[in-house]
Amino acid sequence: MIKYALVVLILLSGFNCTHKSEVRDGDREEVFRHRADSIMALMTLDEKIGQLNLPAAGDITTGQASNSNVAEKIKNGQVGGLFNLKSAEKIREVQRLAVEESRLGIPLLFGMDVIHGYETIFPIPLGLSSSWDMDLIKETARIAANEASADGISWTFSPMTDISRDPRWGRVSEGNGEDPYLASQIAKAMVEGYQGNDLSLENTIMACVKHFALYGAGEAGRDYNTVDMSKIRMYNEYFPPYKAAIDAGVGTVMTAFNEVDGIPASANRWLMTQVLREDWGFDGFVVTDYTAIEEMIDHGIGDLDHVSALALKAGVDMDMVSEGFLTTLKSALQQGKISEKDIDDACRRILIAKLKLGLFEDPYRYADPERAKKEVFSDDNRKRAREIASQTFVLLKNDNGTLPLKKGSKIALVGPMADNAENMSGTWSVAGNFGESISLRKGLENALGDGALISYAKGSNVVVDSLLESRVSIFGKPTYRDPRSEQILIEEALVAAKDADVIIAAVGESAEMSGESSSLTTIELPENQRNLLKALHKTGKPVIVVLFTGRPIGLGWEKENIPAILNVWFAGSEAGDAIADALFGEVNPSGKLTMTFPQNVGQIPLYYNHKNTGRPLAEGKWFEKFRSNYLDVTNEPLYPFGFGLSYTSFQYGEMEFNKVELKGDDKLLVKIPVTNIGQYSGQEVVQLYIRDKVASVTRPVKELKGFQKIQLEIGQTKLVEFEITVKHLKFYDYDLNYVWESGDFEIMIGGDSQQVKSKTISWKN
Numbered sequence: 001m002i003k004y005a006l007v008v009l010i011l012l013s014g015f016n017c018t019h020k021s022e023v024r025d026g027d028r029e030e031v032f033r034h035r036a037d038s039i040m041a042l043m044t045l046d047e048k049i050g051q052l053n054l055p056a057a058g059d060i061t062t063g064q065a066s067n068s069n070v071a072e073k074i075k076n077g078q079v080g081g082l083f084n085l086k087s088a089e090k091i092r093e094v095q096r097l098a099v100e101e102s103r104l105g106i107p108l109l110f111g112m113d114v115i116h117g118y119e120t121i122f123p124i125p126l127g128l129s130s131s132w133d134m135d136l137i138k139e140t141a142r143i144a145a146n147e148a149s150a151d152g153i154s155w156t157f158s159p160m161t162d163i164s165r166d167p168r169w170g171r172v173s174e175g176n177g178e179d180p181y182l183a184s185q186i187a188k189a190m191v192e193g194y195q196g197n198d199l200s201l202e203n204t205i206m207a208c209v210k211h212f213a214l215y216g217a218g219e220a221g222r223d224y225n226t227v228d229m230s231k232i233r234m235y236n237e238y239f240p241p242y243k244a245a246i247d248a249g250v251g252t253v254m255t256a257f258n259e260v261d262g263i264p265a266s267a268n269r270w271l272m273t274q275v276l277r278e279d280w281g282f283d284g285f286v287v288t289d290y291t292a293i294e295e296m297i298d299h300g301i302g303d304l305d306h307v308s309a310l311a312l313k314a315g316v317d318m319d320m321v322s323e324g325f326l327t328t329l330k331s332a333l334q335q336g337k338i339s340e341k342d343i344d345d346a347c348r349r350i351l352i353a354k355l356k357l358g359l360f361e362d363p364y365r366y367a368d369p370e371r372a373k374k375e376v377f378s379d380d381n382r383k384r385a386r387e388i389a390s391q392t393f394v395l396l397k398n399d400n401g402t403l404p405l406k407k408g409s410k411i412a413l414v415g416p417m418a419d420n421a422e423n424m425s426g427t428w429s430v431a432g433n434f435g436e437s438i439s440l441r442k443g444l445e446n447a448l449g450d451g452a453l454i455s456y457a458k459g460s461n462v463v464v465d466s467l468l469e470s471r472v473s474i475f476g477k478p479t480y481r482d483p484r485s486e487q488i489l490i491e492e493a494l495v496a497a498k499d500a501d502v503i504i505a506a507v508g509e510s511a512e513m514s515g516e517s518s519s520l521t522t523i524e525l526p527e528n529q530r531n532l533l534k535a536l537h538k539t540g541k542p543v544i545v546v547l548f549t550g551r552p553i554g555l556g557w558e559k560e561n562i563p564a565i566l567n568v569w570f571a572g573s574e575a576g577d578a579i580a581d582a583l584f585g586e587v588n589p590s591g592k593l594t595m596t597f598p599q600n601v602g603q604i605p606l607y608y609n610h611k612n613t614g615r616p617l618a619e620g621k622w623f624e625k626f627r628s629n630y631l632d633v634t635n636e637p638l639y640p641f642g643f644g645l646s647y648t649s650f651q652y653g654e655m656e657f658n659k660v661e662l663k664g665d666d667k668l669l670v671k672i673p674v675t676n677i678g679q680y681s682g683q684e685v686v687q688l689y690i691r692d693k694v695a696s697v698t699r700p701v702k703e704l705k706g707f708q709k710i711q712l713e714i715g716q717t718k719l720v721e722f723e724i725t726v727k728h729l730k731f732y733d734y735d736l737n738y739v740w741e742s743g744d745f746e747i748m749i750g751g752d753s754q755q756v757k758s759k760t761i762s763w764k765n
């Protein structure tokens with residue numbers, strides 16, 4: 001009976017305000033707060049604490065939902081949400097337990113790691129970022145939200161916006177690369193794509209920016225490792241993408257596993273309250289990462305009672321999996337370690353999120369089996385996934401126009417990723433049907449039709465070490481290890497290549513060689529795969545490397561010897577068709593790297609926006625004694641940030657400036673003509689970099705401050721224009737004030753971070 005009273009109460013407590021146009025934002029917030037308080041007035045302390053608990057779906061996924069251990073907790077009002085449970089039917093069944101069998105009938109949130117698509121999988125985020133196309137990235141989030149919401153999901157643990165400069169860290173595949181400006185634009189696009197303008201609509205879901213903060217800066221690229229960073233670096237280089245997500249209205253924030261300035265993020269009050277809420281104005285709720293509260297015992301901060309109280313006090317609202325909040329907060333309250341207000345604040349924030357999602361009006365809003373049937377993995381979505389995937393490929397090398405291929409050529413297809421549908425989705429594709437992805441082999445066959453002249457051989461395993469391979473053959477993504485010797489596999493590949501005009505070698509990583517808990521100490525292409533390439537190269541036939549990877553990878557020998565390299569990342573469920581589109585020139589590759597490819601692992605961290613140091617190496621030099629360099633390798637990357645070729649060529653003309661001496665609020669207009677001087681129409685990402693030449697603190701040698709992706713037909717010229725104001729010159733100074741300082745600024749424009757036109761201007765206060 002109380003349940004019905006509750007529903008009536010909340011519906012009467014203020015006007016119906018879920019539609020944005022009806023009332024002003026401030027009023028809406030007030031009404032949500034008022035409604036949440038009305039609900040809380042009916043709740044016991046235990047029920048409030050229950051809302052702060054987020055278990056994994058656990059045995060619900062396998063057994064009968066209503067008999068599971070989690071189900072008991074749901075009925076007892078001890079669960080606020082569940083995550084990674086798939087299908088509208090199951091979610092409806094579990095939601096029913098909460099709504100009909102718990103005392104107050106408060107609906108659950110259903111979360112999931114919808115990271116780069118739901119069932120229709122798009123390229124991994126590092127790949128998507130290489131498109132430099134914000135509309136397209138937003139569209140992937142929109143389609144993902146559409147599919148996920150139809151299937152019952154109201155909350156995604158995305159976007160992941162951790163800046164990282166370390167390709168040893170497997171999770172670089174989930175992020176947007178090394179640049180704070182680009183990653184900030186992407187964070188905004190993703191949040192807008194998932195959440196739309198109105199969270200209560202049936203096809204929008206709540207986003208969660210993660211992992212706050214600095215998770216990408218773990219020492220030595222080892223996952224979950226210690227982070228130690230100055231505040232000035234945090235503010236200038238690592239915080240901006242999280243803040244961009246907050247500014248875009250992201251509903252939730254996830255804590256990082258690592259420590260920040262000596263205190264684990266999940267207990268760090270400075271981070272979770274001062275920075276996040278007081279300085280940035282975040283008003284949603286904070287969830288921990290998986291068992292992050294419990295892990296603070298191993299961090300050496302205290303026992304579960306202590307760390308749970310610390311987390312709540314720090315500003316964490318929801319506990320993912322640890323059950324530290326569920327099992328200890330009541331006694332922490334009795335002991336005076338936390339106050340009832342701390343619990344109320346957290347509970348209120350979670351209830352407000354549920355109200356915003358419209359879950360109290362209709363707890364089943366996000367689980368519509370009919371809509372799911374129509375919209376999940378639909379032909380339309382798959383078509384877009386194919387088109388979008390082809391925009392993310394980065395052409396690293398293409399000597400003598402090796403690519404695009406002619407359809408009449410006899411093709412030999414080899415390599416461990418050539419015929420492996422299950423690995424096409426890459427890491428974090430929880431809801432994907434991997435077997436239904438399009439392999440490269442299938443994509444080539446689709447493109448060539450019945451008369452396809454393709455001979456195939458695997459050519460090598462992913463790695464020689466079978467134990468290593470077994471560590472990355474998890475989550476339904478088998479690598480189909482061939483037990484024969486690597487030599488026999490190579491010989492078989494040579495037989496397949498015998499009559500071919502051209503050899504396509506699908507090499508690199510398997511899907512789970514990057515992603516969570518997939519750090520590596522060497523990032524070279526595995527030796528057995530390189531041996532395969534060497535043997536193929538010796539045939540004298542053109543070899544095209546199609547590179548599958550979730551991280552920058554060591555390609556020194558390949559860059560020297562192989563005529564064409566197309567980096568396709570992990571391109572998602574439609575990978576094979578999309579790659580065929582690029583190989584045969586239906587689509588001209590236009591992706592640009594968002595993370596530097598180093599020459600070797602010893603150069604890491606290597607990133608374009610580094611500081612100059614007091615002993616910089618002169619440009620073009622390899623080594624000078626007592627300069628900042630290495631004895632054995634140049635300071636140059638293998639491929640720089642922003643780099644990517646096209647089947648056509650672009651020529652940059654001279655920059656034109658409206659003025660070169662500016663004051664205060666002046667606007668600097670810079671124009672540059674870009675011409676397509678090649679034989680194909682194509683797209684170019686025109687990049688703007690600025691260097692602040694003298695400041696009160698040291699500044700990077702250049703920073704991305706703008707970009708435009710333009711389409712140019714053969715022979716066409718476009719005048720690309722950038723408008724620069726002092727907003728583009730701002731940075732956090734030593735006292736962490738966000739300022740700009742008078743002086744000289746170098747303005748650079750080009751097609752990557754190294755090939756730029758440059759001119760210095762002065763800008764005074």
Ligand code: BGC
Binds near residue numbers: 084157210516
């Ligand atoms: C990851 C998060 C993810 C969570 C829930 C954790 O291991 O670090 O990114 O959202 O699991 O699946």
